[in-house]
Amino acid sequence: MDPDSNPKPGAQPAATPGQANTDGAAADAASTCIEIGDFNAWYGDYQAIHQLSLSVPRNQVTAFIGPSGCGKSTLLKWINRMNDIVPNAHAKGTLTLKEDESGQEVDVLSPSTDAVALRRRIGIVFQKPNPFPKTIYQNVAFGPRLHLNASRGEMDELVEWALKKAALWDEVKDRLHQSALGLSGGQQQRLCIARAIAIGPNILLMDEPCSALDPASTSRVEDLIFELREQYSIVIVTHSMQQASRVSDRTAFFYQGRLIESGATEQIFTMPREQRTEDYVSGKFG
Ligand SMILES: Nc1ncnc2c1ncn2[C@@H]1O[C@H](COP(=O)(O)OP(=O)(O)OP(=O)(O)O)[C@@H](O)[C@H]1O
Numbered sequence: 001m002d003p004d005s006n007p008k009p010g011a012q013p014a015a016t017p018g019q020a021n022t023d024g025a026a027a028d029a030a031s032t033c034i035e036i037g038d039f040n041a042w043y044g045d046y047q048a049i050h051q052l053s054l055s056v057p058r059n060q061v062t063a064f065i066g067p068s069g070c071g072k073s074t075l076l077k078w079i080n081r082m083n084d085i086v087p088n089a090h091a092k093g094t095l096t097l098k099e100d101e102s103g104q105e106v107d108v109l110s111p112s113t114d115a116v117a118l119r120r121r122i123g124i125v126f127q128k129p130n131p132f133p134k135t136i137y138q139n140v141a142f143g144p145r146l147h148l149n150a151s152r153g154e155m156d157e158l159v160e161w162a163l164k165k166a167a168l169w170d171e172v173k174d175r176l177h178q179s180a181l182g183l184s185g186g187q188q189q190r191l192c193i194a195r196a197i198a199i200g201p202n203i204l205l206m207d208e209p210c211s212a213l214d215p216a217s218t219s220r221v222e223d224l225i226f227e228l229r230e231q232y233s234i235v236i237v238t239h240s241m242q243q244a245s246r247v248s249d250r251t252a253f254f255y256q257g258r259l260i261e262s263g264a265t266e267q268i269f270t271m272p273r274e275q276r277t278e279d280y281v282s283g284k285f286g
Helices: 072-079 115-121 136-147 152-165 185-197 215-228 241-247 265-270 275-281
Strands: 032-043 046-057 061-065 089-097 122-125 203-207 233-237 250-255 258-264
Touching: 032 072, 046 072, 046 089, 046 233, 046 258, 061 072, 061 241, 072 089, 072 203, 072 233, 115 122, 122 185, 136 152, 136 185, 152 185, 185 203, 185 215, 215 233, 215 241, 233 241, 241 265, 250 265, 250 275, 258 265, 258 275, 265 275
Parallel strands: 061 233, 061 250, 122 203, 203 233
Antiparallel strands: 032 046, 032 089, 250 258
């Protein structure tokens, strides 16, 4: 299967790499993939996120930046309802998945929303590569086997497609049935990306995906993120200002559970509106 083809239903037209949105305007409704409004989140009595509103644009990379403990991962986890399994975690406000241009919306926080179905649309990649202790092939085929009734040949094609998409195929095509744990850290992280995209999400959430990787592997994953945004809307949490400026189109700066400002990445890094943003991106605190 051609790695540039997209087997997902509701695929979006490709954005041209390099055409970052630098106009500083908020994403308009048609190009928004997730709309967050007056969002508040708690762990027990502790409020981790306060009154946060943000439009996450479609087919772009949005970076969440801010000092440790400011709520970046909490928001990411609410976007695909991972906090469902955290005792005492609760949230209020609106979190709407815009789904596709046909306008079908999903109320992420609604108890009637099926979290498993939601996670098919919103993949997540974590800080530490976490392949299953299975073969490379089985890692990628795991999700599709649960959700799709694919023949052996179709599954082979899907596994090849996802590994090509994650820029890993050439390195693993001769060892597909060997353990994924034998891969390097950078290869394991690309395998986790292949595993996430194999179930056909529209959105990819990445929580510090390069923090456990060496510079060469980081560079490969960053290149991959840049390419993947042609077909996916990507949110990346990162502590690296350089990484945010290299890979993202838009940046949102969080501080003490609040969104301080968001905008085109170039604007946030060169002409932030808020003093706290300027202090953070220039390294005065963090
Ligand atoms: N499971 C949990 N139970 C209780 N408090 C939590 C839990 N997870 C996070 N918190 C608290 O919520 C706040 C926000 O945490 P969160 O992990 O979202 O921050 P972050 O910005 O992602 O931090 P980092 O950059 O260090 O990963 C922190 O004060 C944290 O201690």
